[in-house]
Amino acid sequence: MVQNLEKLEVGHKKEAKPGRVRLTQKAIVEAAAALFARAGFGATSLDDIATSMGVTKGALYYHVKNKEEILRLIFLTVLVVSEEPLQHIVEAELSPVQKLGRAIEHHTAVAADRSPAMIVFYREQVHLTGPFAREITLRKKKYERYFEQIIEEGIQAGIFKSDLPAKIVVFGLLGMCNSLSQWYKPDGKFSSQQVAAVFVKMVENGLMPYA
């Protein structure tokens, strides 16, 4: 545990032997996310993770402080790819409708292609302890509040109905998108963009054409 930052990939660096991935924090986190997603945090041992990477347990502890830190890192990667793009959408010069559309597309995309990490994110939060657990809750709330802002903005502008409480709408919306991580298969019939498009239509105009 010497370098906390991943070394930047530089062209001239000697490549590791093909076949076995270089053991690194990022690699561990990815492998662990896949196992946690399949069997759950509690049911996955460090031996399982190590074995799945062709390595023994001891090696993991050189790159990672303990089991919970692996979980923490999974949560962080999800937040890192989620937060900033959403913030940009909210702050952009767009109509509320456009913002909402892009926000849904964004969130759907994240849910679709980070699925192991996302599954863990929505299932294993109880296993976080200490201040970090609180931090995650806060950042989740902040993320929700971005969506709320969009909805409220739309209501103020008279574009969205004013009789639907923004909080509930947002919860419903996010629940809708989050469900993707449970069922979405990248090799299935629909791309995440197509799914997002369906959700956008649903949320904007509903299922009934001649209201």
Added chain:
Amino acid sequence: MVQNLEKLEVGHKKEAKPGRVRLTQKAIVEAAAALFARAGFGATSLDDIATSMGVTKGALYYHVKNKEEILRLIFLTVLVVSEEPLQHIVEAELSPVQKLGRAIEHHTAVAADRSPAMIVFYREQVHLTGPFAREITLRKKKYERYFEQIIEEGIQAGIFKSDLPAKIVVFGLLGMCNSLSQWYKPDGKFSSQQVAAVFVKMVENGLMPYA
């Protein structure tokens, strides 16, 4: 483990000492659901469950085969309160719009007031093993198919838009309702009926009033 059926509550039966609940399968399942919901299945020990009921670990084994059976029973209780009412709605003499509305109300209500069990239901399925795990998956699918039927019926009747794939709509819909178990507080601002009403409006006509 002698009686599989709960004895019916009969008036003249001697009440157990107030304060301590009579130890029974149902009581164990309820207590366990609360603990599992808070800390997760893997992180909750049988000691935790026993202690929370003012009893020792061994006593649980008189009423329950093992830890996983407790989990199985939690899943069963959720299914039991969910399946039949939905089936009745689907088979009733109602318009697709009415059916959809009632189905959403039903599912929302279940998500709202069985919340510990529901949280476990949507989080701990990975810890089920053997044929029962498969059974749950199947029954979940069947439940989804009821919703799908309603949507398809509505499309056929020209009431719902035909360009939105029923499967995706249903997943979104259920994700929306299921999210309730994560955030709904019975003592909060909204009743589950009010939340359901919001969801129904969202799904039927969307957020935009003048489409």
Added chain:
DNA sequence: GCGAAATTTGAACGCTTAGTAGAAAAGATG
């Protein structure tokens, strides 16, 4: 109250696991 049946206790067992320490190996450097 008595005896039998139902229920609970408490201790023990076997197994798995997170985490540690130090030796060994591999890799880089000059």
Added chain:
DNA sequence: CATCTTTTCTACTAAGCGTTCAAATTTCGC
């Protein structure tokens, strides 16, 4: 090749857990 650093392995510890079971206790019909 020799030395130093980084990385991995082996072996171990201490703790926690699910499960079992004989004995103790409580309940209940008579």
